[in-house]
Amino acid sequence: MRSTRSDLVHEGNFVWSHRPLIESGILASAADSLDSMPTLGVDLVEEILELKRDRNALILAHNYQVKEIQDVADYVGDSLGLSYQAAQTDADVIAFCGVHFMAETAKILNPTKTVVLPDLDAGCSLSESCPPDKLAAYLQQHADKNYYVIAYINCSAGVKALSDVICTSGNAMKIVNAAPQDRNILFVPDENLGSWVIEQTGRNMTLWRGNCYVHVEFTREAIERIKAEYPDAPVVAHPECTYAVRILADEVCSTEKMISYCRAHPSPAFVIVTESGMLHRLRREMPNKIFIPGPTDHCACADCRFMKMNTLEKLHAALLNLQPEIILPEPIRARAELPIRRMLELSA
Ligand code: 13P
Ligand code: SF4
Numbered sequence: 001m002r003s004t005r006s007d008l009v010h011e012g013n014f015v016w017s018h019r020p021l022i023e024s025g026i027l028a029s030a031a032d033s034l035d036s037m038p039t040l041g042v043d044l045v046e047e048i049l050e051l052k053r054d055r056n057a058l059i060l061a062h063n064y065q066v067k068e069i070q071d072v073a074d075y076v077g078d079s080l081g082l083s084y085q086a087a088q089t090d091a092d093v094i095a096f097c098g099v100h101f102m103a104e105t106a107k108i109l110n111p112t113k114t115v116v117l118p119d120l121d122a123g124c125s126l127s128e129s130c131p132p133d134k135l136a137a138y139l140q141q142h143a144d145k146n147y148y149v150i151a152y153i154n155c156s157a158g159v160k161a162l163s164d165v166i167c168t169s170g171n172a173m174k175i176v177n178a179a180p181q182d183r184n185i186l187f188v189p190d191e192n193l194g195s196w197v198i199e200q201t202g203r204n205m206t207l208w209r210g211n212c213y214v215h216v217e218f219t220r221e222a223i224e225r226i227k228a229e230y231p232d233a234p235v236v237a238h239p240e241c242t243y244a245v246r247i248l249a250d251e252v253c254s255t256e257k258m259i260s261y262c263r264a265h266p267s268p269a270f271v272i273v274t275e276s277g278m279l280h281r282l283r284r285e286m287p288n289k290i291f292i293p294g295p296t297d298h299c300a301c302a303d304c305r306f307m308k309m310n311t312l313e314k315l316h317a318a319l320l321n322l323q324p325e326i327i328l329p330e331p332i333r334a335r336a337e338l339p340i341r342r343m344l345e346l347s348a
Contacts (some may be wrong), residue, residue, distance in 0.1 A: 044312050045072050051319040058091035063255040064277035064307040065266035069097045078256035080170035090132035099124045099306050101334040102159050107326040120324040122306045124154055129210030130189030132158030139317045148183035152190045156199045160336035165225040169239050170254035171347035178346050196254035214304045218273050223248045226271050230232045237273035275304045
């Protein structure tokens with residue numbers, strides 16, 4: 001292992017030893033991702049960049065993508081930032097490196113552009129927890145409530161088409177605060193993000209019972225243990241985590257806000273409680289800080305299997321063949337565009 005860093009970091013009166021981190025392998029992975037440029041795949045990267053120019057394509061990547069994809073992307077960010085990028089681009093092709101609902105959102109905003117997703121099977125457990133037909137049946141069954149439906153962006157186009165407004169973890173409070181005061185709110189599909197927003201805004205909402213299979217793996221016990229090990233490192237958690245984990249966190253925020261929070265905070269080390277891909281983005285942008293993966297009860301291995309389906313090879317093939325392409329029935333696309341546009345206006 002090569003490390004360019006000294007064994008001790010002093011910042012103010014905070015003294016941080018790297019030794020336990022090296023022993024636990026945490027710093028090894030940080031150093032590896034920073035110091036070792038991939039030698040394999042260099043031609044692939046060049047070919048991807050050439051294809052990108054030929055196709056007039058934009059490569060968008062979510063913060064959870066593998067590091068090789070993050071490094072070749074035009075923009076890496078959270079769902080909100082990616083939606084704005086998709087809404088603003090004049091590229092002919094969008095190669096969306098994320099999961100299906102994200103690429104679908106880009107297509108909804110760009111009906112005339114070609115939107116490709118390197119692996120069409122890159123789904124999302126949260127999105128799957130709320131099928132459009134179940135939501136439609138629920139709304140019909142509870143028609144007396146006249147629900148104002150706020151859908152977290154982690155849902156299918158069919159669910160978006162049944163919604164009044166979309167939100168992301170980056171703007172959920174703003175969107176909920178802007179909801180009509182005289183309406184009952186149904187928040188779908190994430191019960192954890194929904195309950196966090198209720199705590200923050202005081203607004204009562206009915207919550208759909210969905211969750212993210214990655215974020216619910218973080219437990220109170222595991223986070224308490226890592227806090228005891230690194231008591232000076234602020235804990236930064238995604239709002240898809242459960243209440244028991246969120247209350248242990250110093251900051252609960254979207255993946256993009258994690259970047260600005262850690263940059264502005266004087267601490268040299270942080271515990272990051274979200275999907276593992278986030279660590280690459282943080283380490284790339286803040287090479288002098290230390291990012292400790294929040295552990296689950298089994299390991300520190302919070303990979304989203306869907307996010308990790310995209311590879312550099314599949315991205316290359318997608319740009320070459322312009323496949324797999326996102327195709328949507330026009331009536332659903334057009335209806336789903338309304339709540340997304342409403343979100344973009346409200347959170348501008
Ligand atoms: P962000 O919008 O915060 O990037 O989160 C997306 C996501 O899928 C979290 O699991
Ligand atoms: Fe969906 Fe969870 Fe993966 Fe995010 S991390 S894409 S919410 S399964």
